[in-house]
Amino acid sequence: MPNTLKPSERMKIPRQHSIEQPSTERTKNFNEVSFGLNEELALLEAKRCLDCKNPVCIDGCPVRIDIPGFIIKILEKDYAGAADKIREANYLPAICGRVCPQEDQCEIVCILGKKHEPVAIGKLERFVADYEMANNLFKSPVVNNHIDKKVAIVGSGPAGLTCAAELVKLGYKVTIFEALHATGGVLRYGIPEFRLPKEILDIEVNRVRELGAEILTNFVVGRTATLDELIDEMGYEAVFLGTGAGTPNFMEIPGEHLSGVLSANEFLTRVNFMKAYAFPEADTPIKIGKQIAVIGGGNTAMDAVRTAKRLGAEQAYLIYRRSRKEMPARVEEVMHAEEEGIEFMMLTNPLRIIGDEFNWVKAIECQKMELGEPDDSGRRKPIPIKGSEYIIEVQNVIEAIGQKPNPIIQATTPGLGISKRGTVVVDNKTMVTSRPNVFAGGDLIHGGATVILAMHDGKLAAASMHEYLQNVDKEEKVTK
Amino acid sequence: MYKIIEKQKLSETITKLVIESPRVAKKRKAGNFVMIRVKEGGERIPITIADSDIEKGTVSIIVQAIGKTTKMLCSLKEGEYVLDFVGPLGEPTPIENFGRVVCIGGGVGTAEVYPIAKALRDAGNEVIGIIGARSKDLIILEKEMGEVCNKLYITTDDGSYQGKGFVSDQLQDLINSGMKIDGVYAIGPIPMMKVCANVTRPFGIKTYVSLNPIMVDGTGMCGGCRVTVGGKMKFACVDGPEFDAHEVDFDELIMRNRTYADLETISDKTYEEHVCKLEGVK
Numbered sequence: 001m002p003n004t005l006k007p008s009e010r011m012k013i014p015r016q017h018s019i020e021q022p023s024t025e026r027t028k029n030f031n032e033v034s035f036g037l038n039e040e041l042a043l044l045e046a047k048r049c050l051d052c053k054n055p056v057c058i059d060g061c062p063v064r065i066d067i068p069g070f071i072i073k074i075l076e077k078d079y080a081g082a083a084d085k086i087r088e089a090n091y092l093p094a095i096c097g098r099v100c101p102q103e104d105q106c107e108i109v110c111i112l113g114k115k116h117e118p119v120a121i122g123k124l125e126r127f128v129a130d131y132e133m134a135n136n137l138f139k140s141p142v143v144n145n146h147i148d149k150k151v152a153i154v155g156s157g158p159a160g161l162t163c164a165a166e167l168v169k170l171g172y173k174v175t176i177f178e179a180l181h182a183t184g185g186v187l188r189y190g191i192p193e194f195r196l197p198k199e200i201l202d203i204e205v206n207r208v209r210e211l212g213a214e215i216l217t218n219f220v221v222g223r224t225a226t227l228d229e230l231i232d233e234m235g236y237e238a239v240f241l242g243t244g245a246g247t248p249n250f251m252e253i254p255g256e257h258l259s260g261v262l263s264a265n266e267f268l269t270r271v272n273f274m275k276a277y278a279f280p281e282a283d284t285p286i287k288i289g290k291q292i293a294v295i296g297g298g299n300t301a302m303d304a305v306r307t308a309k310r311l312g313a314e315q316a317y318l319i320y321r322r323s324r325k326e327m328p329a330r331v332e333e334v335m336h337a338e339e340e341g342i343e344f345m346m347l348t349n350p351l352r353i354i355g356d357e358f359n360w361v362k363a364i365e366c367q368k369m370e371l372g373e374p375d376d377s378g379r380r381k382p383i384p385i386k387g388s389e390y391i392i393e394v395q396n397v398i399e400a401i402g403q404k405p406n407p408i409i410q411a412t413t414p415g416l417g418i419s420k421r422g423t424v425v426v427d428n429k430t431m432v433t434s435r436p437n438v439f440a441g442g443d444l445i446h447g448g449a450t451v452i453l454a455m456h457d458g459k460l461a462a463a464s465m466h467e468y469l470q471n472v473d474k475e476e477k478v479t480k
Numbered sequence: 481m482y483k484i485i486e487k488q489k490l491s492e493t494i495t496k497l498v499i500e501s502p503r504v505a506k507k508r509k510a511g512n513f514v515m516i517r518v519k520e521g522g523e524r525i526p527i528t529i530a531d532s533d534i535e536k537g538t539v540s541i542i543v544q545a546i547g548k549t550t551k552m553l554c555s556l557k558e559g560e561y562v563l564d565f566v567g568p569l570g571e572p573t574p575i576e577n578f579g580r581v582v583c584i585g586g587g588v589g590t591a592e593v594y595p596i597a598k599a600l601r602d603a604g605n606e607v608i609g610i611i612g613a614r615s616k617d618l619i620i621l622e623k624e625m626g627e628v629c630n631k632l633y634i635t636t637d638d639g640s641y642q643g644k645g646f647v648s649d650q651l652q653d654l655i656n657s658g659m660k661i662d663g664v665y666a667i668g669p670i671p672m673m674k675v676c677a678n679v680t681r682p683f684g685i686k687t688y689v690s691l692n693p694i695m696v697d698g699t700g701m702c703g704g705c706r707v708t709v710g711g712k713m714k715f716a717c718v719d720g721p722e723f724d725a726h727e728v729d730f731d732e733l734i735m736r737n738r739t740y741a742d743l744e745t746i747s748d749k750t751y752e753e754h755v756c757k758l759e760g761v762k
Contacts, residue, residue, distance in 0.1 A: 179699050181517055181524075181564040189701075218566040220699055224503050246701035250713060257708060257732050259739040266702035274696065275521065280750050283523040283548060284696070285743035359735040406700045407718060 003075055007050055015117035016045040023339040027309050030193040030277060033336055036097075037120070042127040046074040049119050052111055057121060060109040062456035063162075065089040067106060067121055074124060080137035082128040090455065091165040091211075092158065092204045094133065095187060097126025098196050100452045101330050133203060140210045145171035149469055152177060152236035153213075154221045154409065157185025158451045159242030159442030161205065162458030163465075164213040170466050174213040175236070179220040182273070185244055186443070187451065189273035190265070192303050194310070195333075222408035227416075231437065237472070238437045238465045241424060242458060245403040245443035251295065255353030256399075260289070260361035264296070264304040264400035271307055289395020291315040293364055295350055296400035297327035302337050304398045309340055316342050317392065321349040321369050321382045347371070349382065351389065353397050365391045405444050413438075423447045431461035432468070439465055482565040485538055487558045490620045493545045494588055495554040496530070502537030504529070504567050510599035511573030511690065511722055514541065515698035517564035518552045525549050526695050526717070528592040529568060539565075542591030542620065547744050548751040555755075569698050570721050573688070577604040579662035582654065583629070584647050584676060585611045586668020590621050592690055593667045598628045600665075606630050608661075610650045612668075616641035648675040661685050666725065670734050677725035687725035691716045693733060694740070708732050 003010070019035040020026075026033050037045060049071045057067040065086050073082035086093045102122030110118030132138050151167050153160045156178040164174045182188055183205045187196060209215055221227055221243075230236045248263030250256055267286070270276040274284035292313040294305040297320035309316045318337065320327060323346050327334060338344070347369040356362040368388035371380035410418050417425040417434030424433055424440040431439045441457025443449055486498035504514060513528045531540040545554040556562065573596050581600050585593035590611045601607045609629030613619045614637045626632050633650045634642040643650060647668070655661065664687040666676035673689040680687045693716050696702040700718035707716050710727035714720060 179566070180697065181566070189697075218564050219503075220566060220569065223567065223569055224507060246697075246699070247715075248701075248703040250703065250706075252713070256713075257706070257729075257736060259736060263703040266696060266704045269696050269702050274523070278521075279743065280747050282521045283747055285740045285747065287740065287743065359738070408700065 003047055003049070003051060003072075005047055010048050010050060011112065011116055013044060013048050015048070015120055016041040016123070017120075018123055023336075023341070026194065027340045030310055032197050033194050034098075036130055037123050037127045039127075039131070042074060042124060043077075045120050045124060046071050048112060050111055056109045056111065057106040057119075060106040061089075062105065062452045063090045063459055065106075065125070070128060071119070071121075071124060074128065079128055079131045079135075080139075083132040083138070086125060086128060091162060091208060092455065093125050094129035094200045094204055095158070095196060096452060096455070097122055097129050098200070099187075099191060100125075101450055103331055105452065133200075138207070140207065141169070143169060143171060143212055147171040147173075147469075149173065149238075150175065150234075150236045151465065151469075152230045152234075152239045153242065154227070154239065155179075155185055155242040155244060155442075155444075156183040156205070156215055156217075157187060157242055157244050157442060157454065159244075159444075159454035159458040160185070160240065161208050162455040163240045163242060163439075163441070163462045164458075165208050165211055166459055166462030167465065168208075168212040170462070172466075172469075176213055176215045177219045177221050177230075178215060178217045179243075180273070181217050183215055183217065185242075186246075189269045190300065190303070192268065192272055192307050194306070195303065220408065222412035227409060227413045227438065238439065238469055240458070240461050240465065241409060241433070241438065241440040241444055242442045242454065243406055243409055243444050244454075245423075245446075245448045246406040247404050247422075248399065249402045249404060250399055251350060251401060253350060253352050255355060255361070258353055258355040258361045259359055260287070260396045261353060262396070262398050264294070264300045264398055265403065267304055267398050268300070268307065271311070277311060286311065287396075288313055289361075291317070291392075291394045292396040292398065293317045293319050293350075293392070293394045294398045294400055295319050296402075297322065297329060298400060298402070299329045299333055301400035302329045302333040304400050305342050306337055306340055308396070308398065309342060313396075317345050317394070318342050319345045319348050319350060319364075319366065321347065322379060323347055323371060326379045347382065349384065350397070354391070361395055361397055363391050363393050364397055365389060403443070403448050405447060421447055429460075430464035431457055432464060436468065481561040481563060484556055484558055484560050484562070485536075487556070490542065491618050493554075494542060494591075494618070494620055495545065496540060496542045496591075497553070497556070498538045498540050499562065499565060500537060501539050501565050504539050504565065505532040505534050505537050508532050508539065508568035509572035510575060510595040511570060512568035513570050513698070513721060514539070514565055514567035515569060515695075516541075516553065516562055518549060518556070519563050522552070522563065523549045524564070524696060524698065526569070526692070526698055526721075528690065528721075530591045530594055542588060544588040548747045551748070551751060566698070569717060571719070573599065573665070573722055575599045575603050578686075580606040580608065580660060581663040581665065582608045582610060582651060582661055583625075584651060584664065584666040584668070585609075585621075585625070586647050586666075586672040587613050587618060588620070589668030589672070589690075590619075590625065593665055594621050594624055594628070596665050596667075597625060601628045608654065608659075609633065610635065610647045612636060612647035612650070614638060646675070647672060648679050651676060652679050655679065655683060655685075664688070664725075670730055670737070673725060673728075674730035677728070677730070681726050688722050689725040689728060690721045691723060691728065691733060692721070692737075694737060
């Protein structure tokens with residue numbers, strides 16, 4: 001059923017909003033905040049799409065999903081077809097429909113957004129993926145082509161999973177090596193249940209497995225076997241590195257050694273990955289005071305502060321040294337945090353953390369800031385206001401001020417080009433590293449970015465790995 | 481799943497487990513550790529590798545049952561499994577021919593210093609061993625240490641076996657006797673390592689300790705294992721676990737390790753009660 005509405009009629013339909021758990025309820029549980037669009041709302045929202053001749057939304061999507069293509073399938077009520085359409089470009093639609101910053105990508109360029117609100121592309125993506133799951137409509141595509149070559153993927157996060165899916169579809173034998181005991185990388189340890197339920201993650205990871213990728217957990221490349229051993233001894237002909245940016249930065253202010261000071265990584269790993277919220281049924285503990293402070297303004301900071309609230313913090317402060325406008329977190333997450341009663345302390349910079357006689361955090365001293373001229377990042381630089389120091393009582397300080405790549409692979413792989421920031425250097429057209437059979441992408445090369453950018457890298461790398469492996473064959477034939 | 485091939489009780493609370501893990505067995509070096517998760521819902525805990533057999537594909541760990549997770553681990557039987565076993569992790573011990581080295585193990589720390597003593601002996605060092613515990617029945621690996629050390633001293637806090645006193649007293653005695661020592665490896669409880677560092681510091685004897693901070697992932701991701709060494713923040717899991725003893729802030733480590741002490745007690749108590757109930761059923 002094509003869209004029979006005239007463009008003017010389409011524009012009259014307001015943007016449809018997700019059904020959400022009320023904010024008063026959701027701070028008491030870890031269940032998903034947003035329930036997404038139901039069928040009726042999704043159909044209405046899909047009608048808003050102008051089906052542009054030149055769909056710029058596709059250009060806005062890092063993995064180039066055929067957005068009008070899948071929206072038309074929704075209008076035809078062919079939801080499985082819509083999901084398949086998305087999956088041609090993106091094998092993790094239920095995840096991306098939840099965690100992608102659509103407002104900065106596909107939706108920001110939507111023509112409808114010029115005068116009205118853009119089409120809720122992300123919400124439609126999620127609807128399609130969820131509908132397909134709920135109704136068991138998914139059929140794993142059959143891979144007919146088989147290439148007798150082994151490819152190794154290091155890390156089972158979004159970059160690795162995407163690269164693996166693409167290479168399996170091309171016919172390669174793919175093994176994903178995962179250091180932790182469970183798959184998903186940052187999707188599992190970093191993103192809380194209330195934003196991305198583990199059940200959804202498991203389903204999409206299993207689809208990559210069903211497609212044909214083998215996943216080995218508890219395998220730390222660099223330690224359990226080095227990258228060179230994967231190639232020389234285990235017979236992998238090409239390797240994709242997608243090990244992310246797992247190493248947390250610390251502010252390097254006095255008092256960081258105190259008990260109760262955690263990196264957001266540790267906090268979220270304990271709670272999300274090791275299920276500390278269920279202690280003592282789960283064995284990993286976490287201790288959260290009545291007043292807590294999270295430092296930072298990105299999505300990780302939002303995840304941490306909202307998690308702390310759910311663990312019982314009565315006052316959960318978000319301390320950020322610039323203003324709200326500069327916060328890198330997604331608008332939706334900031335809004336949700338605010339609705340949940342998170343207290344935003346903008347233009348505030350921590351100076352030191354103060355401990356009690358048991359070496360536990362009891363307060364944090366901060367300083368007010370004002371914004372000066374733009375710095376290298378193009379954002380206005382925060383400048384301390386003299387004499388504005390003050391102390392707030394908190395029992396935990398959680399630092400979410402960014403991550404850098406985990407150093408193990410870099411330290412154990414000779415000849416791999418590394419930047420000063422510890423990121424792996426790649427050619428940004430082919431994702432190839434300084435070694436011709438080693439490719440890399442995701443946070444490992446960017447030092448902390450988005451899920452969808454990691455997926456873009458994984459896709460690009462898969463294509464150039466394919467090209468590399470074909471050329472190796474040709475060269476072999478010539479030399480023979 | 482990683483199978484327990486062999487189990488041996490070394491003392492009332494200390495158990496040796498030989499676990500099937502060919503990859504770890506092949507790669508491990510002295511000083512490395514593994515992260516273990518016993519069962520679903522369990523903690524990830526670091527345990528130093530005591531030994532390995534490449535041909536059999538097995539790794540030996542020696543565990544002291546002190547909390548819920550280590551108690552569960554020690555209660556597993558031959559033929560049973562641990563859920564996760566990952567490694568070898570950490571930077572291996574720098575092994576070279578220093579000349580004469582003293583390897584000190586306190587309590588279960590003896591299991592950690594043993595592979596180092598062995599590697600140092602193989603590298604051509606004269607190895608002097610000092611192992612100690614609170615009392616006679618807590619001394620472990622006496623025979624094994626005896627085999628790799630040119631001379632082995634044993635101390636017990638209560639004097640129930642061999643020399644009465646602490647391992648650090650024995651170390652002090654050796655230094656006082658005028659023995660030329662080219663390096664010291666001291667592994668055991670934090671206060672013991674701290675005292676050993678204090679003993680060697682005035683003489684400028686290079687001393688290494690293996691730190692055991694709180695750890696979650698073991699691969700450099702959580703920052704929970706941060707320790708101050710030489711005034712700088714280090715992650716024990718990727719920068720260590722061994723560090724220059726004279727640079728380590730031991731007091732900070734002691735404080736940080738107490739972070740979850742009360743919750744660990746709850747966890748342990750719940751487990752003990754659970755075990756008692758199960759035993760009552762029998």
